Amino acid sequence: MSKLNELFGQQLHxxxxxxxxxxxxxxxxxxxxxxxxxxxVAGGDPVAASNLRxxxxxxxxxxxxxxxxxxxxxxxxxKPAIVGLGIAGEVIPGMxxxxxxxxxxxxxxxxxCGPQRGAVIGGLIYxxxxxxxxxxxxxxxxxxxxxxxxxxxDAVGPMAGVITASMPVWxxxxxxxxxxxxxxxxxxxxxxxRFGAFDDEVLTRLRWIERELYPILKEAVAIKGExxxxxxxxxxxxxxxxxxxxNEAGTSLLIRELVPAILRCDRTQEQKLNAYNFINGNNHTFxxxxxxxxxxxxxxxxxxxxxxxxxxMARNGTDFGIRIAGLGKDRWFTGEAEMxxxxxxxxxxxxxxxxxxxxxxxxxxxxxxGFCMAAAPAIVQFVGGQVSDxxxxxxxxYEITVGEGQSYKIPALDFRGSATGIDLRKxxxxxxxxxxxxxxxxxxxxxxxxGAGIVYPPEECFxxxxxxxxxxxxx
Amino acid sequence: MIKLEVxxxxxxxxxxxxxxxxxxxxxxxxxxxxxxxxxxxNKEIAQNIGVSTxxxxxxxxxxxxFVAVSCESEAAFQAAIQTVEELLNKKSAAKAxxxxxxxxxxxxxIDPALNMAVISVPGKHxxxxxxxxxxxxxxxxxxxxxxxxxxxxxxxxxxxxxELLVMGPDCGTAIINHVPLAFANVVKSGDIxxxxxxxxxxxxxxxxxxxxGGGVSQVIGTGGRDLKKEIGGLMMKxxxxxxxxxxxxxxxxxxxxxxxxxxxxxxxxRAAKAGKPVVVCxxxxxxxxxxxxxxxxxxxxxxxxxxxxxxxxxxxxxxxTGFTMGEQQxxxxxxxIAGRMAKGQQYVRGFYTGGTLCDEAMKLMIGSLGHIYxxxxxxxxxxxxxxxGGKSRxxxxxDFGDDEFTVGRPHPMIDPSxxxxxxxxxxxxxxxxxxxxxxxIGYGSHPNPAEDLANAIQTAKAEAERAGRHLCCVCAVCxxxxxxxxxxxTQKQLEEAGAxxxxxxxQATRFVARxxxxxxxxx
Numbered sequence: 001m002s003k004l005n006e007l008f009g010q011q012l013h014x015x016x017x018x019x020x021x022x023x024x025x026x027x028x029x030x031x032x033x034x035x036x037x038x039x040x041v042a043g044g045d046p047v048a049a050s051n052l053r054x055x056x057x058x059x060x061x062x063x064x065x066x067x068x069x070x071x072x073x074x075x076x077x078x079k080p081a082i083v084g085l086g087i088a089g090e091v092i093p094g095m096x097x098x099x100x101x102x103x104x105x106x107x108x109x110x111x112x113c114g115p116q117r118g119a120v121i122g123g124l125i126y127x128x129x130x131x132x133x134x135x136x137x138x139x140x141x142x143x144x145x146x147x148x149x150x151x152x153x154d155a156v157g158p159m160a161g162v163i164t165a166s167m168p169v170w171x172x173x174x175x176x177x178x179x180x181x182x183x184x185x186x187x188x189x190x191x192x193x194r195f196g197a198f199d200d201e202v203l204t205r206l207r208w209i210e211r212e213l214y215p216i217l218k219e220a221v222a223i224k225g226e227x228x229x230x231x232x233x234x235x236x237x238x239x240x241x242x243x244x245x246x247n248e249a250g251t252s253l254l255i256r257e258l259v260p261a262i263l264r265c266d267r268t269q270e271q272k273l274n275a276y277n278f279i280n281g282n283n284h285t286f287x288x289x290x291x292x293x294x295x296x297x298x299x300x301x302x303x304x305x306x307x308x309x310x311x312x313m314a315r316n317g318t319d320f321g322i323r324i325a326g327l328g329k330d331r332w333f334t335g336e337a338e339m340x341x342x343x344x345x346x347x348x349x350x351x352x353x354x355x356x357x358x359x360x361x362x363x364x365x366x367x368x369x370g371f372c373m374a375a376a377p378a379i380v381q382f383v384g385g386q387v388s389d390x391x392x393x394x395x396x397x398y399e400i401t402v403g404e405g406q407s408y409k410i411p412a413l414d415f416r417g418s419a420t421g422i423d424l425r426k427x428x429x430x431x432x433x434x435x436x437x438x439x440x441x442x443x444x445x446x447x448x449x450x451g452a453g454i455v456y457p458p459e460e461c462f463x464x465x466x467x468x469x470x471x472x473x474x475x
Numbered sequence: 476m477i478k479l480e481v482x483x484x485x486x487x488x489x490x491x492x493x494x495x496x497x498x499x500x501x502x503x504x505x506x507x508x509x510x511x512x513x514x515x516x517n518k519e520i521a522q523n524i525g526v527s528t529x530x531x532x533x534x535x536x537x538x539x540x541f542v543a544v545s546c547e548s549e550a551a552f553q554a555a556i557q558t559v560e561e562l563l564n565k566k567s568a569a570k571a572x573x574x575x576x577x578x579x580x581x582x583x584x585i586d587p588a589l590n591m592a593v594i595s596v597p598g599k600h601x602x603x604x605x606x607x608x609x610x611x612x613x614x615x616x617x618x619x620x621x622x623x624x625x626x627x628x629x630x631x632x633x634x635x636x637x638e639l640l641v642m643g644p645d646c647g648t649a650i651i652n653h654v655p656l657a658f659a660n661v662v663k664s665g666d667i668x669x670x671x672x673x674x675x676x677x678x679x680x681x682x683x684x685x686x687x688g689g690g691v692s693q694v695i696g697t698g699g700r701d702l703k704k705e706i707g708g709l710m711m712k713x714x715x716x717x718x719x720x721x722x723x724x725x726x727x728x729x730x731x732x733x734x735x736x737x738x739x740x741x742x743x744x745r746a747a748k749a750g751k752p753v754v755v756c757x758x759x760x761x762x763x764x765x766x767x768x769x770x771x772x773x774x775x776x777x778x779x780x781x782x783x784x785x786x787x788x789x790x791x792x793x794x795x796t797g798f799t800m801g802e803q804q805x806x807x808x809x810x811x812i813a814g815r816m817a818k819g820q821q822y823v824r825g826f827y828t829g830g831t832l833c834d835e836a837m838k839l840m841i842g843s844l845g846h847i848y849x850x851x852x853x854x855x856x857x858x859x860x861x862x863x864g865g866k867s868r869x870x871x872x873x874d875f876g877d878d879e880f881t882v883g884r885p886h887p888m889i890d891p892s893x894x895x896x897x898x899x900x901x902x903x904x905x906x907x908x909x910x911x912x913x914x915x916i917g918y919g920s921h922p923n924p925a926e927d928l929a930n931a932i933q934t935a936k937a938e939a940e941r942a943g944r945h946l947c948c949v950c951a952v953c954x955x956x957x958x959x960x961x962x963x964x965t966q967k968q969l970e971e972a973g974a975x976x977x978x979x980x981x982q983a984t985r986f987v988a989r990x991x992x993x994x995x996x997x998x
Binding site for chain 2: 004007008013015016032034040391395398431432
C-alpha cells in the first residue's frame with residue numbers, strides 16, 4: 001500500500017491556485033476547497049525576489065526568525081501606562097525653543113504638504129516666534145527652525161503632528177522596559193492645528209489647552225496615579241473601537257478613569273466642568289493616548305540584530321516612511337504617501353484631499369487600528385464595505401505578522417489576538433501591505449478633516465528596506 | 476428651497492448617515508443634502524454646503540437626527556425623506572464571501588488536512604508553487620503549461636520518492652475520490668481506474684463509460700510529457716501501481732499517445748503484472764505489441780470505454796467500431812447527405828477544442844484521405860504554416876487549444892468563440908463539404924459551450940444553402956447526463972441548429988468518412 005492508496009481512502013481537501021472557477025466548481029459540489037488569492041512573490045519584481053531569497057537562506061533565516069520572535073515577545077510584554085503630563089520643551093528629549101517636531105519621516109519645509117505647513121505656521125505663531133503667517137513662513141524657510149520627526153524624539157503626533165516647545169503632552173511609559181513616549185492633547189475635529197488650521201480660534205484653543213486644561217489633567221493624573229493603558233485598549237476592542245479611527249469607547253473609558261480625580265482637583269467647579277466637557281466632547285481624545293501607548297510598546301524592539309519587524313510606520317503628507325527594528329532608528333525607508341480611499345464628508349471629494357498623513361499608523365504597527373478593523377463594525381462603511389469585509393481585512397493581516405497578540409483580542413474573530421509584529425519579509429512575499437485606517441485631511445491648510453478611509457504604505461518603502469536588509473546581513 | 480426634518484433623540488451611526496447623504500444627493504430635484512446628528516461639526520458642514528436653517532442651528536441638539544435638503548419642490552423633499560427611511564432600515568442581504576488566504580501557509584492554517592492542490596498559475600511560477608505543496612505532503616494537479624521539462628523532472632522525482640501525485644504539467648482532467656478536478660465530467664462511481672496522459676481523451680473515455688452504465692474508481696492524469704524518455708513515465712508507474720493495489724478498481728485503462736519504445740515496453744511489462752484486466756489505449760499505436768503482453772488493446776477512445784465496461788461486467792472485450800444507430804442507418808444517412816451536396820464540395824474541416832479528440836479524429840480518418848493539414852499534423856509536411864491567421868487547405872483539422880490560439884486568451888473549452896468564427900468562415904468555402912466539431916461539457920468548461928457552436932452552424936448552413944450548397948455539420952458531445960450542462964440537452968441544442976450529432980468522437984469520424992466516401996463515388 002502506497003501513500004497514494006491512503007489518499008484514495010480519505011476525503012479530498014483541495015487548495016486551488018490560479019483559475020478561481022475551478023474552486024467554485026468544487027465548492028458547488030460541497031467539496032472542501034480553499035482558493036488561494038495567489039500573487040507572484042514580490043509582485044514579480046526580480047530584484048526583490050532575489051533579495052528575499054538571500055534572506056531565506058537557512059542560516060540567516062533562522063537568525064531572523066529568532067530575532068523576530070524576540071521582537072514579538074517584547075511587543076507582547078510591553079505595559080504602556082499614562083504616568084503624567086508635561087510641557088514638551090521640558091520633557092521631550094532634544095526639544096528646544098526653535099525645534100518643531102512633525103509627523104512622518106524627515107521632510108524639509110520646501111517639501112511639506114499644505115496642512116503640515118499650516119500647522120508649522122500655527123506653531124510658530126503660538127510660540128511667539130512669528131507675529132503673523134507671513135513672518136512665520138519666512139522664518140520656517142530661513143533655516144533657523146529645526147524640523148525633526150516626532151519619532152526621533154520618543155514622540156508621535158496625529159496628522160500634521162506638530163509639537164512645539166510650549167505644548168502640553170501626555171507622558172506614557174512602557175513599565176516593562178522603562179522607555180517613554182509623548183503626544184499632545186487632542187484638539188478635537190474641524191478647524192484644528194493638526195489639520196493645518198492656524199487662525200485665532202485655533203490659537204485661542206491651544207492656549208486654553210495649555211493654561212486651563214493641561215493643569216487640571218496633570219493634577220488629575222497625579223491624584224489618580226498611573227493609568228494602565230494596555231487594559232484600556234484591550235477593553236475598547238471589546239466595545240467597538242479599533243484604537244485609530246474610532247475612539248469613542250476609549251475616550252469614555254479614559255473619562256471613567258479621570259473624572260473622579262478631576263472632581264478632586266483644586267479648581268473651580270467651572271474649570272473642572274470645562275475640562276470635562278472638552279475631553280468628553282471630542283471622540284478622538286483617546287487617539288492621543290493609543291498612539292504614544294503603541295509608540296512606547298514598539299520602541300524597545302529597535303536594535304535587535306537581524307530583526308525584520310517593522311518598528312515604525314509614519315507619514316507626513318508627502319512621504320510615507322518605515323523603520324525596520326534590526327536596521328536601527330536612523331534609517332528611514334520612504335515612498336510617496338498614497339491617497340486615502342474612503343468616504344468623504346458631504347461637500348468634499350477626493351480632489352480636495354491631502355495625501356496620507358500622520359504618525360497615527362503607529363497603532364497598526366503595533367497590531368491595533370486597521371489590524372483590528374473587525375472589532376469596529378461601526379466604521380467599516382468608511383471603506384464602502386460590510387462587516388464581512390472588515391473581518392477579511394483583519395484576517396489578512398495574520399499573513400504578514402510574526403504572531404498574534406495576547407491582550408488585544410477581536411471578538412468577531414472568536415477573540416483571536418490581533419495580528420502583531422509586521423514582518424517585512426512576509427509583506428514582500430505575499431504582496432499584502434499593512435492596512436491602515438485613517439482620517440483624510442483637506443489639502444489646504446486649516447479646512448480640517450474631510451473624510452475617512454483606508455490606505456496602504458507604498459510598496460517602495462518595503463522594497464528599499466528589503467534591499468537594505470539583504471545588503472546588511474546576506475554575505 | 477431648503478427643507479429640514481428632525482427626529483428628536485434618535486441615534487444613527489455617522490458613517491451610515493454619510494452614505495445616505497450621498498444617496499440622497501443623487502435624487503431628482505435634490506441639489507444638496509446632509510443627513511446627520513446635530514453635532515456642531517454637522518451644523519458647520521450644513522452652513523458650508525448651504526442647507527443650514529435657523530431651526531437647525533438653534534433647535535437641533537447633538538442627540539437629534541436631522542435631514543437637511545436643498546431641493547426644487549416639496550415632493551422632492553418628501554421623496555428624500557422616504558429614501559432616508561428606506562436606507563436606514565435596509566439590511567444587507569449579501570452573503571458573506573469566504574476568506575481567501577494569499578499563501579499556502581494561510582490556507583493550511585484554515586484547513587490543515589489539505590491533500591490535493593489544483594495549480595493553474597502562470598507557467599514560470601507553477602513549479603515553485605507545486606514544490607511548496609509537495610513539501611507539505613500535498614498531491615498536485617498541475618494544470619499550468621509552460622513548465623520546463625527539467626522542472627517537471629525535479630517535481631516528479633520528488634513526488635515519486637514521496638508517493639505523491641504530480642498530475643501534469645498541462646493536465647486538464649482528473650477525478651480523485653469521485654471529485655472531478657479542473658476539466659472533468661460527472662461520472663458515476665464504479666470499478667474502472669484510469670491513468671491517462673491526455674486530457675480530453677480521458678474525458679471521452681470516462682464519459683462514455685458513464686453513458687454505457689459503468690463507473691470509475693479513480694481517474695489519474697499524468698500530463699502529456701510523462702511518457703517521454705526524460706520523465707520516464709514516473710506518474711504512470713505510480714498511478715498504475717496504486718490502481719493495482721486499490722481494492723475498488725477491477726479494471727485499469729491506460730490512455731496515451733504512443734510512447735517512446737523503451738517506455739512503452741516498461742509500462743506494458745508493469746501493466747502485465749497488475750493482476751487485473753488492463754485496457755491500453757495508445758491512440759493510433761500498435762495493437763499487436765499491447766496484445767503480446769496479454770493486455771487488451773483499444774482501437775479508439777470509445778472502444779477503450781466499451782472494453783473496460785465489458786471487462787468490469789466479466790464479459791468478453793470485443794472491438795467496437797460500429798454505430799449506435801446501426802450500420803445500415805449510418806450508411807443511408809451518409810449517402811443522403813452526400814447526395815445533397817453541390818459539385819466541388821469535397822473536403823472535411825475539423826475544428827476542435829479538445830487536442831486529443833482532434834488527434835484521434837485525424838488518426839481514424841487519415842487512411843482514406845492521404846493528407847490532413849493541421850496545426851498538430853500527423854506528418855510534419857502537413858503542418859499549416861499559419862493556422863490561426865491563414866486559410867484552411869483541403870482537409871484541415873485544427874486544435875484550437877494549441878498554443879498558437881491560446882496566447883492571451885482562455886482555452887477554447889472556456890471561450891469557444893474563435894472556433895465558432897472559424898466554422899462560419901469555412902462554411903463559405905465552396906470546396907468544404909463537412910465541418911466536424913467537438914463540444915466538451917463538464918466542470919471547467921464554458922457553462923453552455925454548445926450555444927456559440929450552434930449559432931455558428933446555423934449561420935454557416937444557411938449561408939451555404941443560399942449559395943446553392945448543402946453544408947453538413949457533424950458534432951460529438953463529450954460529457955454525461957450528470958454534467959452541469961447535461962449531455963442530452965447539449966446534443967439537442969446542436970441538433971436543433973441542424974447538426975448531425977453522433978454519440979462519440981470515433982463514431983462522428985467514421986460517419987464523416989462515409990460521407991466523404993460517398994462523395995468520391997459520386998464524383
